[in-house]
Every structure is written in structure tokens, then in C-alpha cells.
Amino acid sequence: MEKPREWLREKSIAKKILSKSDVVFEVIDARIPFETRNSVVENLAKERNKxxxxxxxxxxxxxxxxxxxxxxxxxxxxxxxxxSARKNIGKKELDRVIKDLSKENRLVKIGVLGYPNVGKSSVINKLKGRKVATTSPKPGMTKGEQLIKLAPNVFLIDTPGIITLEFQEDLALKGSWIPEKLEQPVEIALKLIEKILENKPESLKESYGIQPLEDPLETLRELGERLNYRISRGDVDLDRTAKKVLWDWIKGNIKAYWI
Incomplete structure (x- = not known):
């Protein structure tokens, strides 16, 4: 399989933000923490001593x-x-990091990077909430990018880095791809259900009131029955059911997690 066409463009976004950042905030999804870490970002940061x-x-x-x-x-x-932006967890700790960075005797710029839908915007908005003052672009910043002043010498690059660098299927399992854009949503939903059955099968009962079965396809079919998603002949609409599962995963409605 070839890499997605966007691969090089996305890698260039990562490089661009990294080149302008002194510090990188890599945002990951706590439900699948190791799967949403990005080795490309981390390796690029390491190479550049960020x-x-x-x-x-x-x-x-x-x-x-x-x-x-x-x-x-x-x-x-x-x-x-x-x-967690929803529960206001971590704000004080972020404030402490900003305070520590402000003690450095230099200008410090923070870049925020991570996969789509891990919540980069909510982190950026929390940081912005400290002070709303924005500055005009500094030398080296491209037009349209803003620096948000967080402390006298600490600035946030107000451009979340959307890093994909992977196949649609892998991104969908991370909750980083819109289900409607998938060519094979059923196949991806089955892989996700398989992961959930391995790690937290009871979350399906909690979310949908169904007793999970050993077979992912039968579980998906059971779920379609419960939701009453049907096609014209009365059969379960697996495609619609699959998209529902994938959307619920994205929205955090399925309380599953794993390492």
C-alpha cells in the first residue's frame, strides 16, 4: 500500500511548526495513549533538541x-x-509549565501537535484563556499565523498541527477520521469492536445495552438490531451501524480504553 497522498504535506506541517517552536506540546488521547503518540513528531523534536x-x-x-x-x-x-477541558483537569499544571518556561532568559514559543480529534484545540483554548492579548506575527512567522502571549516571554503558536501520516483505517481506529469518508466503514468498525472485545467488552453493554458476543460481526449485527437500523428488505444496515459505532468512539460515548 502506498502512503496517503497527504503524507508529505502533513510531515511538512509538523516540520514547519517544530522549526518555529522551542517547546512542543504533543496531545494524545488518554483512552488509547500509546496508539496516539506520534513517533514522527517525537523523533523530529528529538533531532532538533526541542x-x-x-x-x-x-x-x-x-x-x-x-x-x-x-x-x-x-x-x-x-x-x-x-x-480534560470538559472537567477542567490539568489547567493548574499547564499554568505551572508556562511559569517555569517564563523563567528562561529567552523568547519561548510553544507549538501544539497531535493527531486529528485528540483535542488540540481544547488545549490551545485553555492556554489562550490565560490572556487574550495577541501579537502581530513575529519575524519568521508566516502571514496569518498568530502568537498568543502567555507570559512576558512565552508565546503560543496559534496553529494546531494536524498530523496524519497514516492510512485511513489506522486513523479511523484512533478516532481521527470521519466515518463518512471511509470506503469500508464495516471493516473498520469490526476491527474497533475486536479491540473493544479484547480490552473492555462491558463498555458495549454500558453504551448500547447489548450482550457482546465473541464474534465482532455478530456483535455489530446485534447492535444494528438494537438500534433498529435496517435496509429495505428488513436486514440490518451494517454500514449505518458501523458508522454509528465509529462516531460514538470519536465522541467518547464508548467507555473503552487500552494500552
Whole structure:
């Protein structure tokens, strides 16, 4: 399989933001923390000696003991901030990081990077909430990009980096691809259900009131029956059911998580 056409463009976005950033906030999805870490971003940052903080977003969707376990493991490499815009978790810790960065005797620019739908915008908006003052673009910033002043010498690059660099199928499983754009939504939903059955089968009962079966296809069919999604002959509409599952995963309606 060839890489998606956007691969090089997305990598150039990552490089561009990294080249302008002194510090990188890599935003990941706390439900699938290791799958939403981006090795390309981390390796590019390492090559350029950029400081990386991992912002573990959506921690309100996982148990505290799971979050602590992940944090402990990831902090062997990078500092980790547990975050949730919905529950206002992590704001004080972000403030402390900004305060520490402001003690450096230089101008510090922060870039926010991560997969689509991990919540980069919510992190950026929380940071912006500290001060609403914006500055005109500094030398080296392209037109249209803004720097948000977070402290006298700390600025946020107000351009979230959307990094894909993967196949649609892989992105869909990360909740980073719109289900309607998928050529084979049923196939992807089955892979997702398989993951859920392996790791947190009871979440399907919690979300849909169905007893999960061992076979992902039978589970999907059972779910379609429960939702009463049918095609003209009265058979279950698997395509519509698959998209529903994928959308619920994106929205955090399925309370599953794994390492």
C-alpha cells in the first residue's frame, strides 16, 4: 500500500511548526495513549533538541488508576500532563509549565501537535484563556499565523498541527477520521469492536445495552438490531451501524480504553 497522498504535506506541517517552536506540546488521547503518540513528531523534536511535554487529553473518560499507570510509563521519556477541558483537569499544571518556561532568559514559543480529534484545540483554548492579548506575527512567522502571549516571554503558536501520516483505517481506529469518508466503514468498525472485545467488552453493554458476543460481526449485527437500523428488505444496515459505532468512539460515548 502506498502512503496517503497527504503524507508529505502533513510531515511538512509538523516540520514547519517544530522549526518555529522551542517547546512542543504533543496531545494524545488518554483512552488509547500509546496508539496516539506520534513517533514522527517525537523523533523530529528529538533531532532538533526541542523540549516535549505530552498532554494526555480526555482523562475524564478513563479510570484514575489506568491514567496513573500510563503517566508513570510515559514519564520515563517525557513529562506528562493529565488534561480534560470538559472537567477542567490539568489547567493548574499547564499554568505551572508556562511559569517555569517564563523563567528562561529567552523568547519561548510553544507549538501544539497531535493527531486529528485528540483535542488540540481544547488545549490551545485553555492556554489562550490565560490572556487574550495577541501579537502581530513575529519575524519568521508566516502571514496569518498568530502568537498568543502567555507570559512576558512565552508565546503560543496559534496553529494546531494536524498530523496524519497514516492510512485511513489506522486513523479511523484512533478516532481521527470521519466515518463518512471511509470506503469500508464495516471493516473498520469490526476491527474497533475486536479491540473493544479484547480490552473492555462491558463498555458495549454500558453504551448500547447489548450482550457482546465473541464474534465482532455478530456483535455489530446485534447492535444494528438494537438500534433498529435496517435496509429495505428488513436486514440490518451494517454500514449505518458501523458508522454509528465509529462516531460514538470519536465522541467518547464508548467507555473503552487500552494500552
Amino acid at each position: 523540549k516535549v511535554y505530552i498532554i494526555m487529553n480526555k482523562v475524564d473518560l478513563i479510570p484514575k488508576d489506568f491514567a496513573k499507570k500510563v503517566k508513570k510509563e510515559m514519564e520515563k521519556e517525557y513529562p506528562v500532563i493529565m488534561f
